[in-house]
Amino acid sequence: MDQAADGLIASGQIESLIIVGIAHVRPVTHNEFYHFIAPKREAVSVGCSGIDYEHFIIHELKPLIDHRYRTLPDKSNTGLLGSSAAALCTLHMGMRNPDVFGKLIMMSPFYVDVQLDDTSESGLLEENMYRLPEEVPDVRMWMDIGDTEGLFLPSQVRRVAHQLLERGVGSGEELAFLEQPGACHQEGDWGARVHLPLLYMFGHVGKPSSLELLGRDVIGLQGGMTVCINARVHYERGLVQSLLHGNYTSSDPDVIQVRPSGELVPVGIGSASITLTMGELSTTRIYTVVPELSTHVEVCIHAEVTSKEETEETIYGGMGMKLARSGKGRYEGCYRVPRDSGFSFRFTRGFRRFETDVDGKPIANRVFRATEDMSVHYLIHSWGSTSAKTGTGGPK
Template structure:
């Protein structure tokens, strides 16, 4: 029987162009020590300080080693090495930005993504290939990241397909979106990625949760659709999942990381075991558009959103459904819709109404503990800035896209979250903006932690 997996720590690994050091954590699969002639695929992972354990007590971790252990033990994926690269906090520069930082950060955050790319390819990978028994070619070398790390994975991978053949991007930070704090304008958006439209020898995974606030599914789905149009074969070269109720945080990424591991390193193809039609079950003749999130679940644990479905509508005079899941309403009423994927069916009733606005109003207020020097603003939800309106109360009113979901804790600085009265971590607050909302909250206590000056904060500091 093979032995247990192990994690090897490499301290103070030097990056030449970045002129900094960081910790590298290397997961070695069960049997690595015993099978001395065997070589292994390698998956390089950004933000590695949270790959295997929390960065500090009370914070979250991916626990990707536990996912890999289980999948290997069950014979679902091949044995792999995972190289977790600790991130250097973006105080004056951000290693995950290649070409452009969001305008709000550009004055004080430099883009050092090209130097970080050099570090991984020229400093780290040669060392890993010398020290460990790797399969060094691109077909056996992957890169994984979430949020800004997903953006970095995208740029590094598409720029270096001769090095990385497998790219896993969870909730990639492709577009910065923001709300009007006065609730008058709609959504502001700023694109942060460069489009790559050539068909390259890459295997790609993209996903996004539907409770990530202003990390909107359409930002990721649009990239996937363009790559499919460029020749990537869906389900083979490229996979995509819109995950219900998943938020923008390590615990949620860790909860589903087994899915892209199966897609990239699975031993055998799975078979469709179930299909589900998710998302809103109504559509409107005027206003917002409805797109069905159809998810196929496989017997090996893989999940894929269906992008080119075989839909049948019981009453086609009420609506039609395009292969990409877009609902085309024709008149008010309701009808059953059935999707068939590899012989497995799912049916759901959909209703057509006259009108649904694209945006809804969310009014939020929160009471906080008394402070000698209260902050002028705090954050609640993804990008929701609440201003102090006297005493210990903060408030804001926002127009948000209908059906966006939010899971969050209030914060008043870099990872300085609210806590329970005894100082313990709180579960996330949550709401979905399916209609106009008036929300009232109370913060019991703030984490005791020094906060950087506002001009030195990055996007991640304010919202994660």
């Protein structure tokens, strides 16, 4: 965060900023990032202290900062930034106090609590964690999400963004959205792109310079899978956004049609070109419709522990995927997950008890994308202590 801001300031892209980092208290009995509800899986033991946290920031911390430093205290120069559950808190705090905070940056927001659930039709148990006012106040917002965040899905953040648009928020000037390819749910990935919302909120972005169409290019006529184009616009000074609305045309509407939101509508088997136009800029990509494409795929994970350490009955992969012991040092599990969801993880045998390399040193996260039914095999060399951390910014 500090390095990103310093770089933007040094290059003249933004004015000088005062950044206040607030230490987060690990939730034991209460979570300061929850304003209204805690996930049902936590609600028995964890309460909501977001209102108290909000009071502390507005009535204790901000007055202290304004008193000690040469601030511009008005709402147009004051913002909140949070990631994951802190982004949820940022949304709620900003919606409740638009006279204090005029800029809201929400990175990989925890808008929806999601658990794998084979008993549901969707394969997921989803619980909305956010509340939006009927009348959205006059604030600027940035929302982003990576496409390799496990069950933190781009579609969840897009849904909230479109709900804000339906309430009168203007796309682009008042609300910016970004879907970042390959980005995971971890500090290293947030740090790698935090310069973008800082530039959007506090800088001069210049004119659009190029367009690109990313994401899946094969869709199914049947099967129920919704595909939305990740249409990204690049600006002269380095800003990147994903469009929530665009001017699209199809070369063959009898094969594929496309809504202004970028959602592809399959009509018949075949291929067609989709063109996005924005002022004098345009870009085209070919999309193909196949007979059927299911919404979910099955992923089977097999892991073998090569060390002679004491074995556990269960270990865990990404997003709480539980692997049961199937033999000496062997574990396996199969899961029904959303097609195209990407996972970045290290195996654990309990909270922050991560796998390590043969020398007990942290390892980089394992990554896979569930584009089709798949079976993956991993070797676990050793288990570290509870303090083992990855050198590339491991998952929380």
